[in-house]
Amino acid sequence: MQNSKFSEWITIDRRSKKAFDIQIKESMKALIFDHTFYYQDLLPTPDELATTLHLDVDYVMSAYDQLIRENHIKKTSRGYEVSFLELTNYFFDRNTAIYDAIIALGLTPSIECVRRAVIELADGTAKEMGFLHERRFLYINRIYKGNGIPLIILENYLPITLFPDIDKRFVDDLPLNKFLQTTYGISAQTSHRVTRAVNLSIEVAGYLNEPAGSPSISSTNHVYDKYHRLIDYGQSHSVSSYYFQSMINRFAMAE
Secondary structure: OOOHHHHHHOOOOOOOOOOHHHHHHHHHHHHHHOOOOOOOOEOOOHHHHHHHHOOOHHHHHHHHHHHHHOOOEEEEOOEEEEOOOOOOOHHHHOOOOHHHHHHHOOOOEEEEEEEEEEEEOOHHHHHHHOOOOOOEEEEEEEEEEEOOEEEEEEEEEEEOOOOOOHHHHOOOOOOHHHHHHHHHOOOOOEEEEEEEEEEOOHHHHHHOOOOOOOEEEEEEEEEEOOOOOEEEEEEEEEOOHHHHHHHHHHHHHHO
């Protein structure tokens, strides 16, 4: 069953010089971004919406095509549905593994490895990250997805002194916490996360299927085991309009 409320909420200004398809697209995006409609909500068919708006169906199809290219909606066996998935403070305010958080959102998680390598950091760089003695690390850069949609790109630095032969034993698509616990008996106990609003670089934007310069949340995370050892240093990027807006509001209040 299609969502008739989309048709009820979408408005067209016939006096505007803005093309009808652009008006439809912008109206739909506003409904999605302000949480009137959510991930996997169904849209009316192009014919239904065109009839409601008293427009040629080509305008609606053009708007839908643009929204699909921008990853805000998608066409599935159910019809046209919202594909925009918003990450909230859940990912950033709790000591929760990203993989588990994706499951908690009701999505099917998957991991794509972009790069894996053993690296040696300069003394100053390692100390800035919080590592007092470790200098050799397994570096992994992976994209975490929900239902196939890129959600977060995460870099991890894992000290080889704590995890011998990790470069040979690590499995690229396994959740990190589960791997460390089952393979080495080391579990994450506490973490310290710092987040800030940034604009996506061209490279990171490409991984997340977003335009370069899009607002995003950058997170730096220090993870410690029960002995208070730093077992993982991570840096992530994720697009979330809700969280980005909350950051802007927080900064405005501070000023």
